[in-house]
Amino acid sequence: MSTKGVAILGSTGSIGTTALRVVERQRSRFHVAALTAFSNGALLAEQADRFAPDFVGLVRPSAPGAGRSGWACGERCLVDAATLDGVDIVLNSVVGAAGLDATIAALEHGRRVALANKESLVMGGELVRAAARRGGGELVPVDSEHSAILQCIAGRPRSEVRRLVLTASGGPFRQWTQAQLERATLADALQHPTWQMGRKITVDSATLANKALEVIEAHFLFDVPYDRIEVVVHPQSVVHSFVEFIDGSVLAQLGVPSMELPVLYALTFPDRVSDTGVPPFDPVELSPLTFEAVRYDAFPALALGVQAGRTGGAAPAVFNAANEAAVARFLDGEIRFGDIARAIESALARLGDAPGGSREAILSADALARRHVQELFRC
Numbered sequence: 001m002s003t004k005g006v007a008i009l010g011s012t013g014s015i016g017t018t019a020l021r022v023v024e025r026q027r028s029r030f031h032v033a034a035l036t037a038f039s040n041g042a043l044l045a046e047q048a049d050r051f052a053p054d055f056v057g058l059v060r061p062s063a064p065g066a067g068r069s070g071w072a073c074g075e076r077c078l079v080d081a082a083t084l085d086g087v088d089i090v091l092n093s094v095v096g097a098a099g100l101d102a103t104i105a106a107l108e109h110g111r112r113v114a115l116a117n118k119e120s121l122v123m124g125g126e127l128v129r130a131a132a133r134r135g136g137g138e139l140v141p142v143d144s145e146h147s148a149i150l151q152c153i154a155g156r157p158r159s160e161v162r163r164l165v166l167t168a169s170g171g172p173f174r175q176w177t178q179a180q181l182e183r184a185t186l187a188d189a190l191q192h193p194t195w196q197m198g199r200k201i202t203v204d205s206a207t208l209a210n211k212a213l214e215v216i217e218a219h220f221l222f223d224v225p226y227d228r229i230e231v232v233v234h235p236q237s238v239v240h241s242f243v244e245f246i247d248g249s250v251l252a253q254l255g256v257p258s259m260e261l262p263v264l265y266a267l268t269f270p271d272r273v274s275d276t277g278v279p280p281f282d283p284v285e286l287s288p289l290t291f292e293a294v295r296y297d298a299f300p301a302l303a304l305g306v307q308a309g310r311t312g313g314a315a316p317a318v319f320n321a322a323n324e325a326a327v328a329r330f331l332d333g334e335i336r337f338g339d340i341a342r343a344i345e346s347a348l349a350r351l352g353d354a355p356g357g358s359r360e361a362i363l364s365a366d367a368l369a370r371r372h373v374q375e376l377f378r379c
Helices: 014-025 041-051 076-082 097-108 118-135 144-153 178-182 199-207 209-222 260-268 300-311 315-331 337-351 359-376
Strands: 004-009 030-037 055-058 089-092 112-115 138-141 161-168 229-233 239-245 250-254
Touching (some): 004 076, 004 097, 014 030, 014 089, 041 055, 055 076, 076 089, 076 097, 089 260, 097 112, 097 315, 112 118, 112 260, 118 138, 118 209, 118 315, 118 359, 138 144, 138 209, 138 260, 144 161, 144 239, 144 250, 161 209, 178 337, 199 209, 199 315, 199 337, 209 229, 209 300, 209 337, 300 315, 315 337, 315 359, 337 359
Parallel strands (some): 004 030, 030 055, 089 112, 112 138
Antiparallel strands (some): 161 239, 239 250
């Protein structure tokens, strides 16, 4: 039996390294056909030596000698890897807006896209769906919340779905007061209680901006209106999402907080395989499971993002770009934690009604939102 070729975009990040562990464990089914990384050429070199892919690309070398000759190829690396002959599945775990073109290109070439790049759908949901229709590609989510929904509704018509409920851990600031949040430091924000992730997404989880991105993503993935997508805080991160059906039945997908299972399911969907590396589920050990209402007043980024999704056009792209720009400044120590949501709100007030019917319009709104945040905090 021939193995399927997997291109891993963002192979040195948390999802990328998880995907490599999964593929290595499933060598009878998959092989690594392509690897790309943003700047960590040293780790990329180790991965290339271990998996011997046909293509290796480095978007931005971090230091002289960190990559190998011929690897540095800019953002075109992502599209080149996604459309490479011999690639059957593209796992897009690139962080940020840079992942959009690769998602569209892969779908236009008829590939399965195992999507961990939320921004592809947040920025260009309609463009991504149109690309899948044109090329016959397939979009399968990697995020644990969307993987859970897919597992709950697989094979059922969307007309039977009444409501989607995404769970949120609440992040490190779940019980912090608004006064405490104003004084939150970067070190505080990076102390996620249940998941080990990259710095940017960890901050997004602390502001709940990440959950807003997931609500928009769920809207496009499952064609469910925003007024039927909800969020509930679940600190244990064991229940990954709920689906309520029109007869009142509710299905949930549970599992230990590990990204290996949703990554594997995105590669094998709709099949399930053994030897996953995920520990057995022990309901007693993982108990109790608790749920809380979201404190929207303390975490305004969530409501801002959902409203951007409802507004449509370029508003989701503005939300995403403003958030990325503000988080980058927070990571660099230039602004306070509370400034992230304030920057998003300001950008949406100025640019939220921009049109978004084309790639050019979306990228223009993205650039304008980033510039707005830069000017907002210019000293």
